[in-house]
Amino acid sequence: MRVLIGCETSGVMRRAFDALGHDVWSCDLLPAEDGSNRHIRCDIRELLDDGWDLLAVMHPPCTRLCRSGRRWMSGPGKWTPPKQLPKGRTIEDMRAEFEEGVGLFIDCWRAPIERVAIENPEMNDLAKDRMPADLPAPQIVQPFWFGEPAYKATGFYLRGLPRLTATDRLPEPERGSDEWKAWNAIHRTPPGPDRWKIRSRTFEGVAKACATQWSPHAMEQAA
Numbered sequence: 001m002r003v004l005i006g007c008e009t010s011g012v013m014r015r016a017f018d019a020l021g022h023d024v025w026s027c028d029l030l031p032a033e034d035g036s037n038r039h040i041r042c043d044i045r046e047l048l049d050d051g052w053d054l055l056a057v058m059h060p061p062c063t064r065l066c067r068s069g070r071r072w073m074s075g076p077g078k079w080t081p082p083k084q085l086p087k088g089r090t091i092e093d094m095r096a097e098f099e100e101g102v103g104l105f106i107d108c109w110r111a112p113i114e115r116v117a118i119e120n121p122e123m124n125d126l127a128k129d130r131m132p133a134d135l136p137a138p139q140i141v142q143p144f145w146f147g148e149p150a151y152k153a154t155g156f157y158l159r160g161l162p163r164l165t166a167t168d169r170l171p172e173p174e175r176g177s178d179e180w181k182a183w184n185a186i187h188r189t190p191p192g193p194d195r196w197k198i199r200s201r202t203f204e205g206v207a208k209a210c211a212t213q214w215s216p217h218a219m220e221q222a223a
Contacts, residue, residue, distance in 0.1 A: 001022045001023065001053045001054065001215065001218060001219055002022070002023045002024075002051060002052050002053045002054075003017045003022050003023065003024040003025070003052065003053065003054045003055075003056070004024075004025055004026075004027065004044075004047060004048075004050075004052045004054070004055050004056070004113075005017070005024065005025070005026040005027070005056050005057075005058060006026075006027055006028070006044035006047075006055065006056070006057040006058065006060070006108065007027075007028055007044060007057050007058050007059055007060045007061075008026045008027075008028055008058040008059075008202070009026075009028045009030045009031065009032055009033050009039075010033055010034075010201050010202060011026060011032050011033060011034040011036055011039070012201065012202040012203075012204055012207045013026070013056055013058055013202050013207045013210065013211075014026040014036070014038065014039070015034075015207070016204070016207035016208050016210065016211035017211045017215070018038070019211070020211055020212070020215055022215065024038065025038050025039070025040060025047075026038065026039045026040070027039065027040040027041070027042055027044050027047055028041065028044075029041060029042070029043065044057065044060075044104075044108065045104070045107050045108075048107070048108070048111040048112065048113065049112060052113045053113070053114070053115065053218055054113070054115040054116075054117075054161075054214065054215075054218050055108065055111055055113045055115070055116045055117070056116075056117045056118075056119070056210065056214075057108045057116075057117070057118045057119065058119045058202055059119050059120070059202075060101070060104050060105060060108065060118065060120065061097070061100065061101050061104065062101060062105075062120045062121055063097065063101070064094060064097045064098040064101050064127075065098070065101045065102065065105065065120065065121075065123050065124065065127040066120070066121040066122070066123060066124060066127075067121065067122060067123070067124045068121075069124065070124035070125070070126065071083070071084070072084075072085060072086060072089075072094050073094055073095075073098060073124070073126055074126060078125065078126060078129075079126070082094075098126070098127075101127070102127060102130045102131075105118065105120065105131070106130075106131070106132060109131075109132060109135060109157070109159065110132065114160045114221070115159065115160035115161050115214070115217075115218050115221070116157075116158070116159040116160060116161070117156050117157070117158050117159075117161055117210070117214070118156070118157040119154060119155065119156055119157075119202075120138065120155055120157060121138075121153070121155050122137075122138055122140070122155055134159075135157060136157065136158065136159075138155030138156055138157050139155065139156045139158060139163045139164065140153050140154065140155050141153075141154050141156065141164055141206065142154070143203040143205060143206055144169065144170040144172065144183070145164075145166035145167070145168075145169050145209075146166065146167050146168055146169075146203070146205030146206050146208070146209045147167070147168035147170060147205045148170075148203040148204070148205040148206065149170055149179075149182070149183055150183050150185065150186060150203065151183045151184050151186065151187070152186045152187075152203070154206065160218075160221070161214050161217060161218070162213065162214070162217050164209050164210065164213055165209075165213065167205075167208075167209050167212075168205065
């Protein structure tokens with residue numbers, strides 16, 4: 001099966017599908033962290049017509065589409081002047097990034113590929129207004145469903161693929177405990193140049209679940 005993993009530099013999802021023997025490639029504008037020769041540096045849209053059986057787009061730029069980013073786009077109501085902007089940025093910058101995010105998401109969702117998964121947080125109302133009518137609500141999963149002691153709500157928008165089921169669900173720690181704080185490390189990541197990379201990284205348990213649950217379904221459907 002030919003699999004394209006888009007917007008990924010870590011190689012975590014690519015390696016999960018590769019472990020099952022698939023012809024899998026990752027792509028991003030940045031190089032692969034693991035130096036793999038199965039990583040292509042380009043805009044993912046350049047590859048969408050190349051005959052893939054499954055497309056998994058991992059964390060495409062969503063800063064202006066997610067609910068937490070709405071405050072930079074608009075005040076009360078829709079498209080009213082925001083109360084505040086990021087330092088050194090203009091409303092034109094925000095709108096341009098919003099349009100780019102919307103365009104990339106829609107192009108991936110409408111790709112000529114039968115099975116698509118796009119990992120993105122739940123969208124704000126401004127982004128939802130621009131999405132295709134057939135876009136379902138995302139399935140929200142947590143790393144601790146798959147044996148990873150961590151909290152990080154992850155949304156998967158799925159077309160032609162089944163929803164993930166928990167494989168090794170861990171009991172949650174007591175709220176406020178040291179263990180609970182450790183599970184929230186992703187949310188507590190301090191500001192810095194690598195913060196985006198740390199927060200967007202796919203957990204290996206989640207990647208393994210995607211590969212082992214989506215692969216049989218895709219291969220059965222393609223047979």
